[in-house]
Amino acid sequence: MLLRHTPQETIERKALTINPAKTCQPIGAMYAALGIHNCLPHSHGSQGCCSYHRSTLTRHFKEPAMASTSSFTEGSSVFGGQANLVEAINNIFTVYNPDVIAVHTTCLSETIGDDLTQMAQKAKDEGYVPAGKKVIYASTPSYVGSHVTGYANMVRGMVDLLAVSTTAKKLDQINVIPGFVEPSDMAEIKRIAELFGKKVIMYPDTSNVLNSPMTGKFKMYPKGGAKTEDIALSGDSKVTLALGRFATGIGAKLLDTKHKVPCELLDLPIGLAATDRYVEMLKKYSGQSVPESLMEERGQLVDMITDMHQYFYGKKVALAGDPDQLVALTEFLISIDMKPVHIVTGTPGNKFERRIKELTENLPYKVNYTVPSDLFTLHQWIKNESVDLIIGNTYTKYIARDEDIPSIRFGFPILDRVGHQYFPMAGYKGAMRLLEKILTCLLDKQDKDAPEEKFELVM
Amino acid sequence: MNQNTTISPEEIKDELLRSYPAKVAKKRAKQIIINSVDKATDEVPEIMANVRTIPGILTMRGCSYAGCRGVVLGPTRDILQITHGPIGCGFYAWLTRRNQTKPATDKDENFMTYSMSTDMTENEIIFGGEKKLKAAIEEAISIFHPKAIGIFATCPVGLIGDDIHAVAREMESLHPEVNIFGFSCEGYRGVSQSAGHHVANNKVFTDVVGLNDTVKEGKYKINLLGEYNIGGDAFELDRIFEKCGITVVSTFSGNSTYDDFTRAHTADLNLVMCHRSINYLAEMMEKKYGLPWFKVNFIGAYDTAKSLRKIGEYFGDKELKDKIEKVIAEEMIVVEEIKKDVTTRTTGKTAMLFVGGSRAHHYQELFKEMGMKTISAGYEFAHRDDYEGRKVLPTVKIDADSRNIEELKVSADPEKFKERKKASELDSLKANKNMEMNDYIGMMPEMDENTLIIDDLNHHEAEVLIEKYKPDIFCAGIKEKYVVQKSGVPVKQLHSYDYSGPYAGFVGAVNFYKEIDRMVNSKVWKYVKAPWEKETQLAATYACD
Numbered sequence A: 001m002l003l004r005h006t007p008q009e010t011i012e013r014k015a016l017t018i019n020p021a022k023t024c025q026p027i028g029a030m031y032a033a034l035g036i037h038n039c040l041p042h043s044h045g046s047q048g049c050c051s052y053h054r055s056t057l058t059r060h061f062k063e064p065a066m067a068s069t070s071s072f073t074e075g076s077s078v079f080g081g082q083a084n085l086v087e088a089i090n091n092i093f094t095v096y097n098p099d100v101i102a103v104h105t106t107c108l109s110e111t112i113g114d115d116l117t118q119m120a121q122k123a124k125d126e127g128y129v130p131a132g133k134k135v136i137y138a139s140t141p142s143y144v145g146s147h148v149t150g151y152a153n154m155v156r157g158m159v160d161l162l163a164v165s166t167t168a169k170k171l172d173q174i175n176v177i178p179g180f181v182e183p184s185d186m187a188e189i190k191r192i193a194e195l196f197g198k199k200v201i202m203y204p205d206t207s208n209v210l211n212s213p214m215t216g217k218f219k220m221y222p223k224g225g226a227k228t229e230d231i232a233l234s235g236d237s238k239v240t241l242a243l244g245r246f247a248t249g250i251g252a253k254l255l256d257t258k259h260k261v262p263c264e265l266l267d268l269p270i271g272l273a274a275t276d277r278y279v280e281m282l283k284k285y286s287g288q289s290v291p292e293s294l295m296e297e298r299g300q301l302v303d304m305i306t307d308m309h310q311y312f313y314g315k316k317v318a319l320a321g322d323p324d325q326l327v328a329l330t331e332f333l334i335s336i337d338m339k340p341v342h343i344v345t346g347t348p349g350n351k352f353e354r355r356i357k358e359l360t361e362n363l364p365y366k367v368n369y370t371v372p373s374d375l376f377t378l379h380q381w382i383k384n385e386s387v388d389l390i391i392g393n394t395y396t397k398y399i400a401r402d403e404d405i406p407s408i409r410f411g412f413p414i415l416d417r418v419g420h421q422y423f424p425m426a427g428y429k430g431a432m433r434l435l436e437k438i439l440t441c442l443l444d445k446q447d448k449d450a451p452e453e454k455f456e457l458v459m
Numbered sequence B: 001m002n003q004n005t006t007i008s009p010e011e012i013k014d015e016l017l018r019s020y021p022a023k024v025a026k027k028r029a030k031q032i033i034i035n036s037v038d039k040a041t042d043e044v045p046e047i048m049a050n051v052r053t054i055p056g057i058l059t060m061r062g063c064s065y066a067g068c069r070g071v072v073l074g075p076t077r078d079i080l081q082i083t084h085g086p087i088g089c090g091f092y093a094w095l096t097r098r099n100q101t102k103p104a105t106d107k108d109e110n111f112m113t114y115s116m117s118t119d120m121t122e123n124e125i126i127f128g129g130e131k132k133l134k135a136a137i138e139e140a141i142s143i144f145h146p147k148a149i150g151i152f153a154t155c156p157v158g159l160i161g162d163d164i165h166a167v168a169r170e171m172e173s174l175h176p177e178v179n180i181f182g183f184s185c186e187g188y189r190g191v192s193q194s195a196g197h198h199v200a201n202n203k204v205f206t207d208v209v210g211l212n213d214t215v216k217e218g219k220y221k222i223n224l225l226g227e228y229n230i231g232g233d234a235f236e237l238d239r240i241f242e243k244c245g246i247t248v249v250s251t252f253s254g255n256s257t258y259d260d261f262t263r264a265h266t267a268d269l270n271l272v273m274c275h276r277s278i279n280y281l282a283e284m285m286e287k288k289y290g291l292p293w294f295k296v297n298f299i300g301a302y303d304t305a306k307s308l309r310k311i312g313e314y315f316g317d318k319e320l321k322d323k324i325e326k327v328i329a330e331e332m333i334v335v336e337e338i339k340k341d342v343t344t345r346t347t348g349k350t351a352m353l354f355v356g357g358s359r360a361h362h363y364q365e366l367f368k369e370m371g372m373k374t375i376s377a378g379y380e381f382a383h384r385d386d387y388e389g390r391k392v393l394p395t396v397k398i399d400a401d402s403r404n405i406e407e408l409k410v411s412a413d414p415e416k417f418k419e420r421k422k423a424s425e426l427d428s429l430k431a432n433k434n435m436e437m438n439d440y441i442g443m444m445p446e447m448d449e450n451t452l453i454i455d456d457l458n459h460h461e462a463e464v465l466i467e468k469y470k471p472d473i474f475c476a477g478i479k480e481k482y483v484v485q486k487s488g489v490p491v492k493q494l495h496s497y498d499y500s501g502p503y504a505g506f507v508g509a510v511n512f513y514k515e516i517d518r519m520v521n522s523k524v525w526k527y528v529k530a531p532w533e534k535e536t537q538l539a540a541t542y543a544c545d
């Protein structure tokens, strides 16, 4: 047994987190910043955090994850990191020549109270920020929230420091802010929006950054990423569709308060109903009818659900991941009559708890969730009530193996499989891919375990 | 790929420095050295190493927490490890280093699959985290009943003034059956992982080694230091030692246990693999318990044989020496056979190695065995002695960052010190230069003239090197892997081995030969250009068909 010390009996823990179902803010901020074209994320703290974040992003995407660090020493920790940041900004523009440096803090710089606004100004005053170049920043203390919070804070930083409003009358264009999803999902979300024929401004956009093609030539700043000119224009849009309130809410709201761009806070378009709601919003704000091609995709998804319903029906699922994904997944699984019986996230937040309660309180079975929680608890719940399927990040495979439960990778980080970079789970097509994965997983298990006389050719 | 041999190393060095601001260029110039070795004295030029990373320059380096928790203590399965800090640090150190471990039975303890953290929140940052740490230790004891707990401090801990050592003492007095100790390995200490190695060595030495005097059965008892069982390296070495009749009392720290550590002092010899991360422990154990040490390298079949022979030489028994020769002869049959085949395809290919604090040296041996040439190499977090050899130690300057790491004052233990060798015997062993008794010759003396030695290589420099030299293979870590591969050069990760291995010992050498053969001769890199992008001439031929 790999997790041989996990007892079935649960005792309440107040201080010790075991096998976390979250990580820290800066990695989310770094990921979001990579969704700006020609941008170098910068970690303001000791170099260890930056090294860990880059390594994890690299392992997840199997792609370069470029970011720099202020490389604090003990001296900077005592006297503050201003000298380090100012020097870093000069070095970065000189050596790596990005259009934007997106600075985020770490526990260390937050604990000592470094003021990024003032430091960025100082770098500017000293002439280290070339004309036309930008330094944006976000405060991302890891002792608050999780990697999702860090993503949200960096998105807010983009709005705060890049978006402007130039006209009183809003333009016929739509902002889309995707949550902490894969580059493939971002591309799919944008593709769907663009089917409605209006200008779509989407940021962050990591597609073609963290899933870039092999060309034989390394590019520090790949082709993808939201252009700063477009982000600037987002202050003039007539609406912002914010997909996943935990990862995008504060950014979208700032666009509203600062630039009077109203926002619609939606769930991540994962699964049928959540995608329907996204599509309805696009229909509403574009004033266009839903394109035939999209209707066909929806129809195919529904076809798959109805044809395969018998295999989904009543199957118990354990879920681990981030709030936005979990809300959408829970709704989707319930809608196809699967039973999400255990739900775990490490990201704290009452709103999440309330959403899950709304989604599950009328179900005829009990659903376990406490927020925040960890994978150790999830494992204990599974020991007390087993499931047919586990959906979560790579770390859940230790539980899956010990308990002999099929599992599929979903969420962050996925360190041991590929595909998530390229094939979306968002939208109708993405939902079909998700169902395909679930089915394959369940049916493989059935094929493997069935006695010979029950082994079926056709399913 | 055709190597560019026409450019001089001086030109490359200029090119590396060209785009830096003056201050950066000045510093980097001292960390980029064109090698030249005085064959008589092994004298090499001085390199600047173990100095601060330049802010904003994309470095490979990590922090002292990573060196302490991740590298040195991480591979030990039954010391329950609690990271005191916000969640990230503990999360990233969770199972990511591939230290394999194999508990003797199903019932034996193995905490390596667990990541435990106090997950500090704002409240603790403001009001202090000691209370939460104590509660976390209580909870850990009640769930896991470990015999030992290590507490690892992350950056904020030192700043807010939590005293993890006081907490350790207090909790140990409440739970005398558990050995609880803390590591002050906050990430801002020192300039890289290296500081954390030292912190780890110190604490393991003061709080663990020497607690248990039970002597393990066996005639030739050794400890293997600085072997972390990445990809099963330590398993392979255990196999070889067993075959030779050599008893491994403890390995620091691949596939290791707490109990093994406690009686490490009962061995008769320390073998040092990764000099950078573990030499402190070797030195301190020699002073306190009288265990001599020497440098070994089990990467490469020939170096493995050489290292085994050194062990035979040290113990001096004919019986052992004969056994070792027999094992080497047996093992080399397969090695030579594979090598003969592989070298027909690898000879003349070129490699670059930028990794760690010893591996960039060790792996050059394997490449040499395959007829490949190392054209440039450097370490991520090594010190001058790892480059130039321990002979330079007296001249290494101690700067403010190194001073922060405690240097323990160690003297002979009145009861446990035991002389392993008579002074005269030791003297004659030391006189034998090949033995490297208490010594490490360093990487540079073993490298070719005019190779470029680069300390703390950064992204920009890596890009230039690849463009100019077009090596056939580049060895680095995960952050560099896909960056370099995007340029069409395959990368071998020497921290994680790309999820393969073992590469140590005889079996490891064979694995490595085959793996490198696969990498440098693979056709997959040729697919980068689409057929229609290739020579127009070729297209014309097709048209005629």
Ligand code: SF4
Pocket (backbone or CB within 6 Å): A024, A025, A026, A048, A049, A052, A105, A106, A107, A108, A142, A143, B085, B086, B087, B088, B089, B090, B154, B155, B156
């Ligand atoms: S939790 Fe804080 S200190 Fe740890 S890796 Fe994240 S930012 Fe760095």
Ligand code: SF4
Pocket (backbone or CB within 6 Å): A046, A047, A048, A049, A050, A052, A106, A107, A108, B063, B064, B065, B066, B089, B153, B154, B155, B156, B185, B186, B187, B188
């Ligand atoms: S630098 Fe500090 S905060 Fe960052 S990973 Fe290392 S110990 Fe943690």
